[in-house]
């Protein structure tokens with residue numbers, strides 16, 4: 001592009017999407033995320049960067065998703081999706097951060113510098129897929145992204161309101177047409193189609209009931225399930241709540257994150273004792289299940305539960321299809337309940353890898369298995385299958401003995417039902433329902449597989465959360481000095497005690513996690529560790545108090 005036309009681009013940027021704040025913003029665990037009114041210039045610049053990224057990747061399509069996931073309504077965010085539908089390559093996060101923070105005056109020079117540095121061929125044609133969640137600030141930000149794309153002569157394709165995993169899926173399909181069709185219909189056809197297929201093969205039996213209640217978090221997931229619901233022909237009877245009407249606010253006292261962290265049922269859902277409920281987050285890339293018993297006590301079935309359920313069923317099908325040589329492994333983070341890890345390794349005999357928080361880390365580690373099941377405890381996860389695994393299973397489905405063939409065919413449906421690009425609440429919901437149906441389980445039986453250790457997660461506000469450094473997949477705190485020693489002392493006083501701290505990548509807080517043999521102990525340990533963080537890492541506001 002000749003310099004004169006770039007001049008026009010930057011003059012346009014200054015005028016249309018000016019940088020109005022000096023607050024430093026960082027591409028974190030899931031992209032940029034902050035108050036929506038601080039983001040417009042950032043999103044515009046991500047439009048520019050998406051085009052540059054695409055041109056480094058031979059013109060393959062890149063995605064831009066506008067969402068702040070489970071955060072409350074006033075927040076928003078933006079993240080880039082790489083050509084295979086994966087999160088942006090980590091080495092580009094620093095580039096994104098640099099571009100987001102330069103002044104309007106330096107934007108031109110910095111963009112030119114980046115183009116040179118990454119060696120982008122700016123003559124390539126490129127299309128950028130843009131999606132957004134249901135926030136009222138999203139359309140304006142999506143427009144800023146499209147303007148950024150057009151500024152560098154890329155072609156934006158706007159999908160409007162879609163779930164985050166849908167956009168990942170579209171990007172993957174656009175760059176690899178064997179994976180599916182890059183449209184919402186294509187997504188339903190593949191994922192919901194596979195579910196309906198498998199239901200033909202697995203009769204409903206035992207304690208499994210086809211009625212499922214869903215908490216849509218007043219976000220996009222419930223709206224999409226409302227479309228899907230009409231096509232399910234009674235295979236699954238969805239009763240949807242928190243669809244965004246009746247004044248229900250996005251993620252407010254509802255949704256997967258609320259249910260997981262507060263360990264309370266969401267508002268807005270009718271609670272029938274023992275009825276299983278699936279709770280999605282605002283952009284529908286997370287899901288947890290729960291039920292309320294006849295004494296009004298809530299029982300949570302979180303990401304760890306879903307991971308173990310899926311891993312054990314896949315193992316069963318691998319055994320039945322005699323494809324046991326395919327190596328299945330599970331990936332978790334330090335937030336995984338200790339009881340789940342023990343169950344997976346000791347009972348299921350499946351190897352477990354523990355990695356840092358953030359889906360990109362889990363996805364990456366899962367790639368080292370033939371079949372990698374990865375889940376964060378908060379319900380974000382999926383299963384990925386290597387080409388070798390897919391080929392082997394397809395071959396058995398065609399050439400194996402009758403019983404082997406049957407199992408392999410089920411497994412192929414299971415693979416089709418999976419959104420392998422990223423954690424996907426809708427895809428995960430169908431996977432879980434399939435396994436529960438295949439095993440004739442109700443939620444209570446599912447819960448009885450193992451007993452979770454009571455746990456507690458809390459936040460502490462400090463002056464600068466980056467004073468906290470960690471090692472060993474965030475399980476050990478290496479600075480500030482003395483904090484880990486203090487945590488060790490505190491943990492030692494509890495049976496089955498475990499605790500760790502880490503700076504959040506999406507909020508300006510330090511997260512504290514604790515588990516112990518009783519809820520009371522877990523709560524107390526979390527509070528004591530919070531005090532240690534407050535004292536040793538520059539706490540602000542009131543010092544955390546111990547539970548009464």
Ligand SMILES: CC(=O)N[C@H]1[C@@H](OP(=O)(O)O)O[C@H](CO)[C@@H](O)[C@@H]1O
Pocket residue numbers: 029030069335357358359376378380503504505506507511
């Ligand atoms: C403890 C926890 O649930 N942390 C979440 C949260 O990250 P933090 O870096 O902890 O803020 O948001 C991430 C993005 O959704 C998700 O990947 C991660 O698991």
Ligand SMILES: [Mg+2]
Pocket residue numbers: 069070281282283284285286
């Ligand atoms: Mg989310």
